[in-house]
Amino acid sequence: MTSSFDTGGSSTTISARIRALAAEGLATAEIARRLGIRYQHAYKVLKVNDRPSVPAVSRKGPSAPSQTAKPPLPVSVLIDGGFALAGRWMMSPADELVVDLPLPKEVGVYAFVKDGIAHYVGVATMGISKRLYFYGRPGISQRTSQRLNKTLKAELAVAGSIKIYVAVPPDLEWNGLPVHGSAGLELGLIKKYDLPWNVRGAG
Structure with a gap:
């Protein structure tokens, strides 16, 4: 063309x-x-x-070291950390995005894995099964679900499968205050690893 x-x-x-x-x-x-x-x-x-433009290096001294790029998140790290395979994204005969197995209903963290590398991590505060349902049938106002629906469909058109790994970490306490285990795990993974389908970064 x-x-x-x-x-x-x-x-x-x-x-x-x-x-x-x-x-x-x-x-x-x-x-x-x-x-x-x-x-x-x-x-x-x-x-x-x-990336923002990098200012010219000052001649008064050596340049500051550049920020190290975040590493990818291998599925082996997820498994070692307590994640388990829960299912796979597939295309139905009606060209709808579906999961091949029933998913857990608990609140937790999920990861979409392609070729052994996690490409997306999210937290399901409404329950894993319900949250992932909306990726297959996103509402008109659900921008993240709409974006991931398009991404997953495009990937499945050329890839064999997209695997779904899940973890259900416990909630914790800090100095008598509640700490949401799933939300903290999601943020920690986004902060540490390169996840190309996650739009939100963690500085």
Whole structure:
């Protein structure tokens, strides 16, 4: 397909096409599928594009070390931390997003895993089963559910499966005050690991 971006297929041209499609509101997985490139290629281009410009280095001394990129979250780390496989995302014959097994009803944390790496982590304060139901049938005002619905469908069009791992940590106390175990675990994982489908970061 010829477009105004085509200049011989250079890496600069591909990067421009990735940014243009992202500006149109396409998910990273859909951009990768359309351009026939790897997901990580599109993700890195968009991530670099979102970084703030770096000021010039002062000549008075050595530059400060750059912030270390967060590592990916392997499924082995989840399992070692108490997560368990609960099911897989699938497409139904009616092209709806469904889970192949009944999910726990407890409040907890869930992770979407592709190719052995967690791409998304969330907390289900209403219960895991109910929360994930809305990813398959998002309401008109549920922007996160709508976004993940599109992302998961695009990924399942090219990937074998997206696995769902869950954990149900206990609530705690600190100096007599209540601490929500699931919310704390979710935030801790987002803060420490690179989760490409999570829009919210943790500074």
